[in-house]
Amino acid sequence: MRTIDLRGQQLSRTDLLRLVPRAALDMGTAVDRVRPLVEAVRDRGEDALREQARDFDGVEGHALRVPAERIAASLETCPPEIRAALELLIEKLRRASAAQVPAEQLTRFGDGAVIRQRWQPIGRVGLYAPGGKAAYPSSVIMNAVAAQAAGVPELALASPAQVDNDGLPHEVVLWAAALAGVDEVYAIGGAGAIAAFAHGVESIGLAPVDKISGPGNVFVAAAKRVVNGVVGIDSEAGTTEILVIADESADPRFVAADLISQAEHDEAAASVLVTDSAELAERVRSEIERRAARTRHAERVATALAGPQSAVILVDDLATAARVSDAYGPEHLEIQTRDDEAVLARISDAGAIFVGGYTPVSLGDYLAGSNHVLPTGGTTRFASGLGAHTFLRPQQVIGYDRAALAEVEQPLLALADAEGLPAHGEAVSARFEAERAGEGA
Numbered sequence: 054m055r056t057i058d059l060r061g062q063q064l065s066r067t068d069l070l071r072l073v074p075r076a077a078l079d080m081g082t083a084v085d086r087v088r089p090l091v092e093a094v095r096d097r098g099e100d101a102l103r104e105q106a107r108d109f110d111g112v113e114g115h116a117l118r119v120p121a122e123r124i125a126a127s128l129e130t131c132p133p134e135i136r137a138a139l140e141l142l143i144e145k146l147r148r149a150s151a152a153q154v155p156a157e158q159l160t161r162f163g164d165g166a167v168i169r170q171r172w173q174p175i176g177r178v179g180l181y182a183p184g185g186k187a188a189y190p191s192s193v194i195m196n197a198v199a200a201q202a203a204g205v206p207e208l209a210l211a212s213p214a215q216v217d218n219d220g221l222p223h224e225v226v227l228w229a230a231a232l233a234g235v236d237e238v239y240a241i242g243g244a245g246a247i248a249a250f251a252h253g254v255e256s257i258g259l260a261p262v263d264k265i266s267g268p269g270n271v272f273v274a275a276a277k278r279v280v281n282g283v284v285g286i287d288s289e290a291g292t293t294e295i296l297v298i299a300d301e302s303a304d305p306r307f308v309a310a311d312l313i314s315q316a317e318h319d320e321a322a323a324s325v326l327v328t329d330s331a332e333l334a335e336r337v338r339s340e341i342e343r344r345a346a347r348t349r350h351a352e353r354v355a356t357a358l359a360g361p362q363s364a365v366i367l368v369d370d371l372a373t374a375a376r377v378s379d380a381y382g383p384e385h386l387e388i389q390t391r392d393d394e395a396v397l398a399r400i401s402d403a404g405a406i407f408v409g410g411y412t413p414v415s416l417g418d419y420l421a422g423s424n425h426v427l428p429t430g431g432t433t434r435f436a437s438g439l440g441a442h443t444f445l446r447p448q449q450v451i452g453y454d455r456a457a458l459a460e461v462e463q464p465l466l467a468l469a470d471a472e473g474l475p476a477h478g479e480a481v482s483a484r485f486e487a488e489r490a491g492e493g494a
C-alpha cells in the first residue's frame with residue numbers, strides 16, 4: 054500500500070478530494086462501456102442477454118428464468134449449518150428492517166384540515182445479487198428482506214449464470230432465494246440484468262420493474278446510473294471500499310485483517326487506513342504482509358492493496374483523520390481509537406460506520422443485523438444504504454373541509470395573484486360562489 058503523508062499540511066476539503074485516491078476504473082468510463090450493453094437489451098431483449106452471458110460469463114444455451122420448483126428443490130442440498138446461518142441473518146435483518154418503516158403521521162391545522170403522511174411501498178422491484186468473482190447469498194437476503202419489510206408485493210431476483218451450475222446462478226444464491234421466499238429468479242448478470250429489469254424481456258416473462266436494488270461491480274453500478282429515470286435505483290452500490298481511522302490504541306492485527314477482508318472482493322476494491330500514528334501504520338503494514346499472502350484470494354487482495362485506490366494516509370491528529378474520511382466518504386468506515394465517540398461526532402459522510410475493535414465490517418457483511426448494500430464512489434454525500442425505506446415512498450394525503458378551506462381562501466388568492474395564476478384562486482372561490490350569490494340576492 055502506498056503512503057500519503059499529510060502531516061504538517063493544512064489542506065482544504067478541495068485539496069483532500071484531489072489527494073485521496075479513488076477506484077481504478079472511474080464511473081464515467083464504465084458508463085460509456087455499459088450503455089451499448091443496456092441499449093442492446095432494451096432493443097433486442099433475450100438475444101442480447103444471451104450474447105452477454107456468452108461473452109462475460111462463458112455460458113450458452115441456458116434457461117434465463119429459473120423454474121420456481123428448481124429454487125425450492127435446491128434446499129435439499131443445503132448443508133444445515135449454512136441454512137441455519139442464512140436463517141439467522143434473515144431473522145436479525147427482519148427485526149432491524151421493520152424498525153426502518155416509519156409510522157404514519159398526522160398534522161392537523163384546526164378541526165377540518167389534516168395532512169396524512171403515509172409511506173407507500175413500491176409495486177415491483179428487481180433485486181440484483183452479484184456472482185462474478187464470488188457468490189453473494191447474503192446480498193439476496195439483504196435485498197429481499199428490506200423489500201419485504203416495506204411491503205413490496207412483487208420481487209424478482211437476478212444473478213449471473215454459472216458455468217459450473219448448468220447455467221443457473223450459484224446454488225447458494227438459490228438457497229438464499231428459497232429461504233427468503235423469492236420465486237421469480239433469473240440467471241442474468243451485470244449490465245444485462247439491470248437493463249432487463251428496467252425494460253422487461255417479454256420472451257422470458259420478465260415484466261419491467263419500478264425500482265432496482267442491489268450491489269455489484271463497477272459495470273453493475275454504471276448500468277444502474279444509465280437506467281436511472283426509466284426506473285428508480287437504490288444507490289450506486291459498486292466496488293467495495295473500506296476506510297479505517299485508527300490511532301496507536303488500535304490492534305494492528307484487527308486493522309490489517311479488516312483491510313484485507315474487503316480487498317478480497319475485487320481487484321478494484323479500495324482499502325484505506327488513516328492514522329495519526331506512524332508506528333501503527335508500520336505495524337499494520339507488516340501484519341498485512343504476514344496475512345495477505347495466506348488468504349485464498351491472495352492475488353486479488355495483493356492487486357487491490359497495491360492499486361492506486363488503496364493507501365495508508367498519515368495525518369497530524371484524529372480531527373484531520375475525520376476530515377480526510379469525510380472528503381473520501383467511504384462505503385464502510387471503521388473507527389478504532391481511544392475515543393471512538395469523539396471521532397464519530399466529527400463524521401458526516403459514510404455508508405455505514407463500524408465502531409470499536411470488535412465491530413469489523415465483515416460482521417456487517419453477514420450477521421450484525423444491519424444491511425450491507427451501501428453506496429460507493431463518494432455517493433455517500435447524498436445516498437444512504439439499502440433499507441426498508443428504499444422501497445417506500447412518502448405520500449402526503451390532504452383533506453380539508455369547507456370551513457377549513459374558507460379560512461385560507463384570502464391568503465391563497467393573494468398567492469395566486471402574486472404568481473399571476475388567477476384560475477388557481479378561482480378554483481377555491483368557485484366553491485363559495487353559490488352561497489355568496491345567495492347572500493347578495
Ligand SMILES: NC(=O)c1ccc[n+]([C@@H]2O[C@H](COP(=O)([O-])OP(=O)(O)OC[C@H]3O[C@@H](n4cnc5c(N)ncnc54)[C@H](O)[C@@H]3O)[C@@H](O)[C@H]2O)c1
Binds near residue numbers: 087184290429
Ligand atoms: N457496495 C456494496 O454494497 C457491495 C456489496 C457486495 C459486493 N459489492 C461489490 O460487488 C462486486 C461483485 O463483483 P463480481 O464481479 O463478483 O460480480 P457482479 O455480478 O457484480 O459482476 C459480474 C458481471 O459483470 C459483468 N462484466 C464482467 N466483465 C465485464 C466487462 N468487461 N464489461 C461489462 N460487463 C462486465 C458481467 O455481466 C458479469 O456477469 C464487487 O466489486 C464487490 O466489491 C458491493
Ligand SMILES: N[C@H](CO)Cc1c[nH]c[nH+]1
Binds near residue numbers: 192294
Ligand atoms: N462487503 C460487501 C459490501 O461492500 C458485502 C459483502 C457480502 N459478502 C461479503 N461482503
Ligand SMILES: [Zn+2]
Binds near residue numbers: 418
Ligand atoms: Zn465484504
